[in-house]
Amino acid sequence: MQADKPQPARRKRKTFDWPTAVLIAIVVSAAAYVFWRDGAARFFDVIWSDADLFVWMLPNVLAGCLIAALVTILLPRDTVSRWVGRDSGLKGILISAGAGIIVPGGPFTIYPIAAAFLGMGADVAAVVTLITSWTTIGMSRALVWELPFLGFDFVLWRWLAALPLAILAGLIVRAIERYWRAGAKP
Amino acid sequence: MIDVIVTAALWIIVAALALGVARRSTPLLRESTKEGSVEFLRLVPRMAIGVLGSGFIAAALPQDFVVAWLGSSSGVLGIALAGFAGAMTPGGPVVGFAIAAAALKGGAGAPQVIAYSTAWALYAFPRLLTYEVPILPARVVWLRVIASLPLPFIAAWLAMLLGKP
Numbered sequence: 001m002q003a004d005k006p007q008p009a010r011r012k013r014k015t016f017d018w019p020t021a022v023l024i025a026i027v028v029s030a031a032a033y034v035f036w037r038d039g040a041a042r043f044f045d046v047i048w049s050d051a052d053l054f055v056w057m058l059p060n061v062l063a064g065c066l067i068a069a070l071v072t073i074l075l076p077r078d079t080v081s082r083w084v085g086r087d088s089g090l091k092g093i094l095i096s097a098g099a100g101i102i103v104p105g106g107p108f109t110i111y112p113i114a115a116a117f118l119g120m121g122a123d124v125a126a127v128v129t130l131i132t133s134w135t136t137i138g139m140s141r142a143l144v145w146e147l148p149f150l151g152f153d154f155v156l157w158r159w160l161a162a163l164p165l166a167i168l169a170g171l172i173v174r175a176i177e178r179y180w181r182a183g184a185k186p
Numbered sequence: 187m188i189d190v191i192v193t194a195a196l197w198i199i200v201a202a203l204a205l206g207v208a209r210r211s212t213p214l215l216r217e218s219t220k221e222g223s224v225e226f227l228r229l230v231p232r233m234a235i236g237v238l239g240s241g242f243i244a245a246a247l248p249q250d251f252v253v254a255w256l257g258s259s260s261g262v263l264g265i266a267l268a269g270f271a272g273a274m275t276p277g278g279p280v281v282g283f284a285i286a287a288a289a290l291k292g293g294a295g296a297p298q299v300i301a302y303s304t305a306w307a308l309y310a311f312p313r314l315l316t317y318e319v320p321i322l323p324a325r326v327v328w329l330r331v332i333a334s335l336p337l338p339f340i341a342a343w344l345a346m347l348l349g350k351p
Binding site for chain 2: 024026027030031033034037038042046047049050053054056057058059060061062063064065066067068069070071072073074104106107108109111112114115118124127128131132135136141146149150154157158160161162164165168169170172173176177
């Protein structure tokens with residue numbers, strides 16, 4: 001293994017980043033609104049139920065991060081870039097769409113894995129395809145959450161209608177990137 | 187119950203992968219476990235903000251309003267409204283499907299419900315805040331959001347082509 005394993009993504013480690021700042025602004029205004037409209041009791045109610053959710057999430061997120069780190073080691077870098085790299089074309093997008101259907105778990109697994117793949121040289125289009133496939137036609141989601149609410153016929157119908165979406169999303173990202181690269185970017 | 191099964195399944199996967207890495211080399215296992223844990227610790231404060239945020243947005247948004255939107259909607263405008271409502275719907279995996287089911291029973295058009303649940307699956311604002319923004323580079327998030335814009339409409343249109351179940 002190479003000495004420089006760029007673990008999840010090539011994100012800059014800044015102390016202040018604007019997504020977090022926007023996040024905090026949204027949270028503070030929503031919280032202020034709830035406090036103003038519903039009073040302190042409801043306000044603390046929300047905090048307690050959130051704390052509960054948060055604690056439940058932690059072991060899953062830790063598992064997701066570990067899975068991502070371990071998969072990074074087990075999957076050779078050149079395999080990833082050959083399968084889903086920049087030059088993988090339609091094949092890369094199809095592989096990602098297929099992977100999204102079968103990847104188990106929740107957002108706590110898919111996003112760390114997506115970030116790890118990016119760090120290993122996977123194409124952005126392939127990563128977007130993976131996430132889109134997982135959210136729209138992922139098996140675990142459809143079977144565990146959707147089926148009990150909407151019934152088999154509706155779920156199958158929705159699933160079929162959503163089948164091409166992930167591939168489309170990947171192709172759109174490819175088109176945008178090509179446009180960018182052809183444009184101002186040196 | 188299902189939560190426990192999911193968590194257990196995840197940790198079984200972790201164990202299997204760890205075994206695979208350990209067979210290659212033990213220091214490598216120690217190294218990668220540390221890497222994963224450090225990444226996790228880095229995510230925790232940002233996730234806390236996201237969870238808190240989605241909870242408060244959920245509380246700020248009245249659910250009957252969302253259902254009413256879907257129930258009264260029709261045509262392309264209805265699909266657009268449903269898609270927007272889906273993107274804004276907060277809560278865990280259950281809320282979106284629960285509202286979709288309620289809207290379907292309440293007489294909302296099936297393509298609208300498809301648009302709703304597709305937009306919700308693609309965007310679900312709280313999931314975006316809690317997981318995607320903290321974990322992925324901003325550029326990837328933006329590209330995904332832009333590329334996903336037409337998808338709820340395409341799903342609704344395809345659903346109409348396929349005909350009602």
